[in-house]
Amino acid sequence: MPTKVINYxxxxxxxxxxxxxxxxxxxxxxxxxxxxxxxLFKGDLLNRFxxxxxxxxxxxxxxxxxxxxxxxxxxxxxxxxxxGTKEAHYSNGSKTLxxxxxxxxxxxxxxxGWAYIEQGDEFPTDTQFQLxxxxxxxxxxxxxxxxKKLAGAVxxxxxxxxxxxxxxxxxxxxANGHNWAWKMFIKSPKxxxxxxxxxxxxxxxxLPKDFIDDLRRMEVDSPAKFKQFVMNSxxxxxxxxxxxxxxxxxxxxxxHMGTFPHKPDFRVHLVADVGLDCTAIWFFQLIxxxxxYIDYYExxxxxxxxxxxxxxxxxxxxxxxxxxxIMPKDSNKREQVSGMTFGKAFKDLGYDVVVLDKTQNxxxxxxxxxxxxxxxxxxxxxCEDGLEALFHYRxxxxxxxxxxxxxxxxxxxxLAGETKIRTLRDWIPIKDVVKSDFVWGYSEKEHRLIPTKIxxxxxxxxxxxxxxxxxxxxxxxxxxxxHLFMLRNEKYKRVDELSVGDSLxxxxxxxxxxxxxxxxxxxxxxxxxxxxxxxxHGPIKSGYHTDHIKNDHFDNRPTNLQIIKADDHCGKTFxxxxxxxxxxxxxxxxxxxxxxxxxxxxxxxxxxVEYWGSYKTAYCSKICARKYNRKRDKEGLIPSKRQNHxxxxxxxxxxxxxxxxxxxxxxxxxVAEGVIVHNxxxxxxxxxSDIAIxxxxxxxxxxxxxxxxxxxxxKYRRTG
Numbered sequence: 001m002p003t004k005v006i007n008y009x010x011x012x013x014x015x016x017x018x019x020x021x022x023x024x025x026x027x028x029x030x031x032x033x034x035x036x037x038x039x040l041f042k043g044d045l046l047n048r049f050x051x052x053x054x055x056x057x058x059x060x061x062x063x064x065x066x067x068x069x070x071x072x073x074x075x076x077x078x079x080x081x082x083x084g085t086k087e088a089h090y091s092n093g094s095k096t097l098x099x100x101x102x103x104x105x106x107x108x109x110x111x112x113g114w115a116y117i118e119q120g121d122e123f124p125t126d127t128q129f130q131l132x133x134x135x136x137x138x139x140x141x142x143x144x145x146x147x148k149k150l151a152g153a154v155x156x157x158x159x160x161x162x163x164x165x166x167x168x169x170x171x172x173x174x175a176n177g178h179n180w181a182w183k184m185f186i187k188s189p190k191x192x193x194x195x196x197x198x199x200x201x202x203x204x205x206x207l208p209k210d211f212i213d214d215l216r217r218m219e220v221d222s223p224a225k226f227k228q229f230v231m232n233s234x235x236x237x238x239x240x241x242x243x244x245x246x247x248x249x250x251x252x253x254x255x256h257m258g259t260f261p262h263k264p265d266f267r268v269h270l271v272a273d274v275g276l277d278c279t280a281i282w283f284f285q286l287i288x289x290x291x292x293y294i295d296y297y298e299x300x301x302x303x304x305x306x307x308x309x310x311x312x313x314x315x316x317x318x319x320x321x322x323x324x325x326i327m328p329k330d331s332n333k334r335e336q337v338s339g340m341t342f343g344k345a346f347k348d349l350g351y352d353v354v355v356l357d358k359t360q361n362x363x364x365x366x367x368x369x370x371x372x373x374x375x376x377x378x379x380x381x382x383c384e385d386g387l388e389a390l391f392h393y394r395x396x397x398x399x400x401x402x403x404x405x406x407x408x409x410x411x412x413x414x415l416a417g418e419t420k421i422r423t424l425r426d427w428i429p430i431k432d433v434v435k436s437d438f439v440w441g442y443s444e445k446e447h448r449l450i451p452t453k454i455x456x457x458x459x460x461x462x463x464x465x466x467x468x469x470x471x472x473x474x475x476x477x478x479x480x481x482x483h484l485f486m487l488r489n490e491k492y493k494r495v496d497e498l499s500v501g502d503s504l505x506x507x508x509x510x511x512x513x514x515x516x517x518x519x520x521x522x523x524x525x526x527x528x529x530x531x532x533x534x535x536x537h538g539p540i541k542s543g544y545h546t547d548h549i550k551n552d553h554f555d556n557r558p559t560n561l562q563i564i565k566a567d568d569h570c571g572k573t574f575x576x577x578x579x580x581x582x583x584x585x586x587x588x589x590x591x592x593x594x595x596x597x598x599x600x601x602x603x604x605x606x607x608x609v610e611y612w613g614s615y616k617t618a619y620c621s622k623i624c625a626r627k628y629n630r631k632r633d634k635e636g637l638i639p640s641k642r643q644n645h646x647x648x649x650x651x652x653x654x655x656x657x658x659x660x661x662x663x664x665x666x667x668x669x670x671v672a673e674g675v676i677v678h679n680x681x682x683x684x685x686x687x688x689s690d691i692a693i694x695x696x697x698x699x700x701x702x703x704x705x706x707x708x709x710x711x712x713x714x715k716y717r718r719t720g
Contacts, residue, residue, distance in 0.1 A: 011206070013198040014038045017170075019157040023136075023192040026120075026171040026185040030200035030232045031215070032207050035172040036072055039116050042170060044077045046114045047094035049147075049161055050140040053113040055096040056132070060122035062100040069118050070098055092143045104131055109564065113138040115169045121176035124665045126184060127453045130436070131536070132169050134559055140165035175232045180455075182234050183435075200230045243366050243393050247373045256373075257380045257387070262294045263287060267323030270311070270351075271689040272331075279307065282386060283320070284689060291689070292377045296386035299465050304345035325351040326692040354692060365690075372690040414460040414659030415672060416478035421662065422507060422671035424451055424532060424557045430660045430672070433457050438532075438557055440518075441667030442505055442676045444490055448522035449507065449671075451532045451556075455663040463656040467495050470649040471504070475673045478653060484678035486669060492678055498650055505676040506645040514553055523605070523618050529553070533561045545569035645675050 010018055014034050017027045018041060027035045043055050057073070059065040070081045073096070079088040086098040101123065115132045117123070142162055150158065160166075173181045185195035204212055218226040224246065227233040251257065262268065263285060272281045283295035295318070297310055314320055331343040347353045378387060417431035424438040433439075435454055443450045466478040469485070484492040486505040493502070508519035509528075516528040533546040536558035540546060547564045548555065564572075604620035606628035619625040664670050669678045 010034075010038065011203055013196050013202055017196040018042050019155065020168075020194055020196075021157055021160055021166060022194050023167065024169050024171070024185075024194070026173065026181065026193070026195045027198075028173045028175060028181060028185065028195055028232065028234075029198040029202075030174070030230045032200045032211065033198045033203045034206065036069070036118065037076055039118070039170050039172050040073050040076045042168075043096060043114055043116050044079075046166065046168070047090050047096060048092070049143060049158075050094065050113060050165065051143045052093040053140060054094070054110065054138055056112050056115040056135075057096060057098050057118060058101065058104065058115065058128060058132070059118040060101045064119070064122075065098055065100050073098075092146070101128055104128055109562075110135060111138040112136055113140055113167055117169070117171040120171045120173040120181045121179060123180070125453045125455055126180040127536075129169065129171065129180075129184075130559065136167050136169060138167065140167065175228050175234045177234060186234065197232055199232045244370050244373065245391050245393075247370050248387070248391055251373055251376065256376060257378045259381065260292050260294060260377050260379045262318055262320065264319050264321065266321075268294070268320040269323045269326065269689070269692075271326040271692065272307075273328060280386065280389075281307065281311075282383075282689060283314070289375060290377055291372070291375050292379070293383055293386075294379045296383040298385060304342050308346065308349050323352065324692065325353045326689060327353060327355050329356055331355060356692065369690045414464060414480050414661045415483065415677070416466055416657045417660055419477055419479075419660075419672050422509075422674075424528070425555050430457075430662065431459075431658075433660075433662060439662070439664060440507060440671045441664050441669050442486060442490075442521070443667055446522075447490070448520040448524075449518065450667065451528075451535055452664055452666040455665040457662040458660065460659050460661045464659040465656055466653050466659065468649075468651050468653050469495065469498065469647060470651075471673070471675065472646045472648050473674055477673045477675070477677070478657065479677070480659060486676035486678060495650070498647055500647050500649060502647045504645045504647065507671040507674050507676070516554065516556065529556045529561060532556050532558060533563065537561065537563055547572065 011034065013027075013029070014037075017025060017035075017038050027033075027038060029035055040057075043057065047053050047055055057065075057069060059069050065086075066083060070083075070086070073088065074080055077088075079090075079096070081088045081096075081098060088096040088098075112132070112135050115136065117129060117132075120129075123129075142165075147162060171181060171185070173179075176182070178187070185193055186197075189195065200207075200215055201212070215226070215230050218230060266285045266287050268283050268285055270281055270283060272279060280298040281296070282293055283297075284291055284293045286292075295314065297307075297314075299306070299310075311322070315322060325346055327343050327346075331341060343353050343355050380387070415430050417429060419430045420427040421430050421433050422440050423433065424440075428437070433454070435457055437454050437457075438451055439454060440449055441452045442448070464480055466480055468476050468478050470476045479495055481494065481496045483495050485495065485498060486492055488503040488505055490505070505521065506519075508521075510517050512527075517525050518528050518531065519525055520531075529548065530540070530546050534540060540563055543566050544563050545566050547562050547569050549560050549562055552560065604624050605618045606624040607620065609620050619628060662670055669676050671677075
């Protein structure tokens with residue numbers, strides 16, 4: 001059959017992507033820039049250029065793959081793709097597979113020559129990209145028949161492909177803020193990574209005129225979408241999740257953030273959000289219609305006397321002349337110490353406290369604050385921590401519905417740097433955890449522990465005040481006061497709400513015959529490596545085993561695991577070993593892999609004997625089941641084990657520390673020091689200042705003496 005040669009013309013940015021010779025090229029561009037066409041043409045070229053090549057085209061959802069990508073492939077290449085096999089075949093033996101995200105884990109023991117991730121912005125993390133990297137190792141042979149058709153002068157990139165076989169993973173995306181693609185290809189590209197960027201108008205000559213006219217109207221009708229999807233802006237402000245980042249970025253460009261010194265002739269008003277999160281206090285002045293935020297302070301785990309001392313010190317150091325002290329409605333309800341509310345405490349200290357009515361509609365308050373930023377100026381140096389919190393104030397995200405919820409996400413809580421996190425490679429201090437790591441988290445949907453991918457990680461606050469939570473296991477965790485801990489009943493409590501004796505959701509692991517075994521907290525145990533492998537690579541068929549690629553049984557990351565035939569696993573395991581060593585392995589590792597294909601190792605709930613069982617069983621025999629029920633009915637309560645992760649003590653830590661946090665998109669929690677922890681935002685207080693100003697409430701406060709503070713401490717502060 002004669003070889004088909006396709007000729008076509010490309011725009012400059014399309015040509016740049018098409019001729020890329022690096023291993024990981026990407027094309028992140030606006031609507032209508034020809035990203036899909038370009039990538040499909042490149043994949044088609046790779047299949048025609050090399051004999052027996054194998055390409056893989058991936059999209060997040062099957063419906064999008066079927067209704068869009070497969071049809072585009074047929075349109076641009078002329079190759080029919082049957083929906084049954086989802087494969088396109090070439091006369092030279094090459095083949096293109098089409099798969100959606102959940103099918104990737106079932107692709108075992110294949111080596112690909114190229115891959116194409118369609119609409120990478122649809123994927124929440126880089127998990128699929130990393131899985132494909134491990135498969136990009138196919139041996140390539142130039143199709144000489146096709147090469148002869150190109151006889152004569154050829155483009156340099158084709159000559160390079162002939163001399164040096166090209167294996168690639170291509171990624172195309174729409175701009176979607178600072179997602180995984182932006183971080184990988186734009187912010188910090190490593191060697192072999194590249195990115196072509198373009199806006200929609202750079203392909204204007206190939207697009208219908210009415211489409212171009214409509215795009216221009218979007219600049220007025222929907223400026224955020226225009227900036228993101230037409231002009232290819234990666235600013236976080238374009239994400240629907242962010243409440244205020246767009247407006248804050250605008251006023252920052254307009255010079256609203258810089259050095260704005262305090263003016264002694266004008267009063268300094270205070271606004272605080274008390275207790276719901278970390279207590280945050282903003283200092284601002286009203287000058288000639290401008291709202292100038294000159295200072296900021298936040299802390300956790302402190303009573304009102306602490307903040308009184310801070311305010312008094314800043315008054316003396318900076319010559320502040322305080323005006324109104326604005327607080328939310330709950331400052332009159334939430335008791336800080338011994339029956340004394342936060343608002344009452346500051347009134348007794350001479351402050352002119354203004355307590356706002358309860359906010360009836362949070363969305364309206366957030367929107368009004370967003371509009372109020374037009375008249376706001378910030379002293380950037382003194383308000384650095386507060387501004388960072390405002391920029392990151394965003395909505396919660398529903399992964400199933402792929403929508404942002406109306407409720408704000410409180411994710412400003414953090415852990416001290418030495419806190420050990422249970423990753424799939426070891427217990428790692430949170431300060432050393434990297435984005436490529438996988439961790440254990442608790443799925444509230446599945447009601448059990450699962451391995452999952454980290455979305456992001458890194459430092460949060462430089463000098464945070466933390467509390468120490470001691471566990472009866474002998475471990476302790478240092479966390480900010482607003483950090484959330486999961487209880488045994490799957491409910492969360494903040495650090496300042498925890499009590500001695502509270503049982504936290506535990507993480508148990510044991511070393512069993514050279515493998516790590518995990519208690520999934522649903523009554524079942526599993527071999528970590530097998531559970532992880534099945535979770536990320538798919539079911540293990542009969543006759544196949546899970547193999548550690550690097551022969552490290554404690555590195556159970558998906559990248560170190562593969563599914564291979566039992567005979568191959570046996571050969572790899574036994575080669576170079578003595579007969580005695582082989583017998584020992586045969587009784588442990590090999591048999592373990594064979595017998596746990598369907599079932600898993602479990603411990604009888606009554607006698608504690610290990611047995612093979614499915615997820616439905618909890619006892620090794622019917623006799624144990626009957627005995628357990630009789631014992632339970634007789635005693636009424638089963639005594640808990642000594643180390644069941646109960647809290648022994650909670651105490652503040654004097655020193656301030658650098659804190660860190662991890663974002664885990666799938667579970668929103670992770671294992672730290674053997675328990676499950678979540679995240680908790682000092683942005684609410686900024687809204688209260690806007691409300692007070694709009695009501696004209698900001699119109700002196702007496703000087704606070706040491707005697708007054710001492711009197712207050714003696715009368716109200718909690719003892720012990």
